[in-house]
Amino acid sequence: DTEVTQTPKHLVMGMTNKKSLKCEQHMGHRAMYWYKQKAKKPPELMFVYSYEKLSINESVPSRFSPECPNSSLLNLHLHALQPEDSALYLCASSRFGDSRLEQFFGPGTRLTVL
C-alpha cells in the first residue's frame, strides 16, 4: 500500500461549524504533514508531526487544530473558519520523520467555507 488517503474529498461548511479532515497512510511512515493550497499557488506548510509529536506549527491560527492519534492517522479539526480558509488541504507523509526523503501526498480535501 503506497498511498495516502484523505476524507472527505469535498467539504462545505459554515463559519460556525466544527468539522474534521482525516488523513491515513499504511506505509509505516513516521512523519506526516498538513499543507494548505490555494488555487494556482504552491502548497504552504501548516503542521508537521514527527513520530506522533507535533514538531512544526507554522504560525497557523488556532481555528485549525491538528491531532495525530497514532502513526497512521492524522486529523485536522476545524472550528469557526473564515471564507479565506477555503482551499485544498493536502496531507503528506515521509519515512523516518525526515522530510528530505520523498513526501507522498494525498489527493486533498477541497474545503469551501461559506
Next chain:
Amino acid sequence: AQTVTQSQPEMSVQEAETVTLSCTYDTSENNYYLFWYKQPPSRQMILVIRQEAYKQQNATENRFSVNFQKAAKSFSLKISDSQLGDTAMYFCASDSGNTPLVFGKGTRLSVIA
C-alpha cells in the same frame, strides 16, 4: 531561510519534443535536497525527481533529468519525449531538514498534441 524561484509561470511543448523548466534556489545550508514535484490537474502531487546536494552527478529518472549547478544554485528539469500525460503544474522545492520543504511558485506545463 530557503527560497525557491521559478521564473516561468507557464510553458508549452509539442508532444515528443524536449522542454526545460528552470529553477533557482537560495539556502545557507550545506546538506540539502532538491526536488521536482508534479501536480496533474485534479490529481495527486507526485515526486518526479530528487537530487542530494552533495552528489555531483545529475539525477535522472527515465525521460526526466536535472541539470544541477550547485555554485549557481540552479536546478532545472529536462523532460524528453514529452507526452500528453506530462501536462501538469511542476513545483521545484528545497529541503534542508532544518526547515522543511519550501516550494517555488510553480510552472504550468501544457503538452500539445
